[in-house]
């Protein structure tokens with residue numbers, strides 16, 4: 001509900017209040033647990049500033065515009081006939097759209113108008129973005145989505161996810177001290193270096209307790225989040241498209257719309273933060289979709305050597321153990337025998353598939369599976385027919401040798417002729433073949449951008465290709481991937497049905513990646529494969545590998561041709577089990593019971609929405625002789641209901657308060673429990 005009293009705006013949903021007041025500009029009054037609207041005028045907090053400073057009591061802007069007077073990090077910096085800009089408030093507008101409410105505030109300046117948009121969702125998530133419309137020719141030097149302020153003088157810690165290839169989404173947390181912390185991407189793709197979200201929490205907040213304020217940006221290109229704590233002790237997050245190498249020119253009447261920053265608040269720690277975001281993402285971000293299919297992917301088994309006979313052998317085994325979707329990864333096209341050649345030549349390699357793809361697809365379908373395929377449309381190998389014919393289609397700066405990464409260049413997909421080529425290629429592939437799944441990869445950063453606008457235009461062009469795919473081929477599901485987990489964020493998830501979190505499929509390393517991934521993104525978008533274990537490691541048991549991969553959308557990436565009959569039977573049993581538990585895991589509520597960061601036991605629990613069923617996976621890393629562990633305390637069950645666990649009946653409150661003993665004793669041992677209301 002949005003209520004307006006004079007110039008004070010109060011956004012309320014769930015147990016959350018967000019309030020600001022508008023004078024010339026908008027200033028935050030409050031963000032946190034619910035407050036009485038009648039108390040808003042009483043919220044002013046005592047400030048202090050020396051006569052040597054500008055009025056720092058005025059910090060906490062909802063959208064600071066650089067005007068030469070205010071020194072907190074601004075959201076907007078514009079060059080027009082003047083260098084600095086002052087806003088005056090004009091009007092506001094309220095709209096309702098189904099379950100969401102939208103408030104738009106309009107401000108005016110000599111050079112442009114500004115609209116601040118607040119979209120309020122029922123569970124308390126607020127989407128914030130802004131629209132700048134030019135009145136004279138202007139150049140945007142920085143145009144962020146929003147500034148969000150913590151309550152006055154709130155001390156906090158900051159949590160975020162850092163990473164690199166094969167180590168994505170590693171959680172990091174530390175006290176926020178005075179100064180600026182920057183999380184960002186400047187390589188054209190969101191990247192694994194940081195994931196575009198941040199959480200600020202009270203000191204000592206944990207999985208089940210403490211206040212947490214969080215923000216996540218929906219954008220698949222260069223992004224930035226600056227968390228600034230001023231010398232006064234106020235903390236705010238400014239976030240949006242990175243102003244690193246950014247410029248955007250607007251002629252009169254032209255507008256620039258920023259991506260949306262989603263913000264939320266939890267009273268009860270990170271677990272509740274994840275619950276809020278998971279349900280929000282499922283309901284409002286992801287395309288409408290059903291349960292994730294158990295897939296088989298050829299990459300780790302055959303790499304670039306995807307030949308029809310071997311793929312058929314793998315498909316036969318995949319179907320035998322219960323896979324529902326067979327995906328041929330890289331290597332099926334052009335002269336793609338390694339990562340050195342062929343990218344861009346999207347015609348079937350006839351040595352590998354003498355009768356075309358349809359031969360394999362028919363076979364896969366006859367086994368009762370769907371068929372999917374890998375593409376990387378945004379890139380090209382210099383050693384390809386496409387590059388030899390159209391070298392100008394790759395991003396390049398005249399006179400500069402373009403930089404190669406993974407032996408490839410990036411295509412300038414903003415060019416109409418490149419868009420046409422890609423639509424032609426994808427259209428032909430999907431029309432001529434019975435394909436219901438595309439793994440869309442992007443295995444290098446963007447470089448050699450000849451103008452700063454290209455960074456943003458690339459993202460726009462990508463979204464328009466994905467929108468076209470949805471429209472033309474609504475039955476085709478998209479998986480987003482970028483050299484592992486370099487493209488996992490809300491911008492991509494608006495088009496993708498699922499994503500690939502990491503090329504690291506080691507089942508133990510994955511526990512850390514999955515812990516970081518699920519902070520904000522739902523389990524049913526997180527694909528996890530059972531493979532041969534990580535490089536240079538002793539192989540983990542198949543049980544352990546399955547339990548780790550069953551924590552998300554299950555896939556198999558192992559070379560099944562090398563599996564013994566006994567191993568195939570183990571796979572069959574686990575996949576059948578996963579299919580029975582799948583609605584609980586994929587659509588239930590996730591509780592992270594024990595974190596791999598904090599000890600040698602990791603445990604996650606999934607509870608069905610009606611709380612009738614639950615599944616627990618627990619993992620022991622290493623055993624030290626004689627160490628005894630307390631029972632595992634569950635969460636989210638009905639206290640007074642009775643639940644059966646392995647034939648024994650407990651009350652919900654016993655399972656949640658006293659816990660259950662797991663008897664895990666061996667190194668890298670795992671356990672899976674099914675819990676059902678009786």
Ligand code: GLA
Nearest residue numbers: 299329330481482483484503
């Ligand atoms: C990337 C992906 C892998 C695989 C390869 C193919 O590394 O993350 O899963 O698709 O590309 O080249």
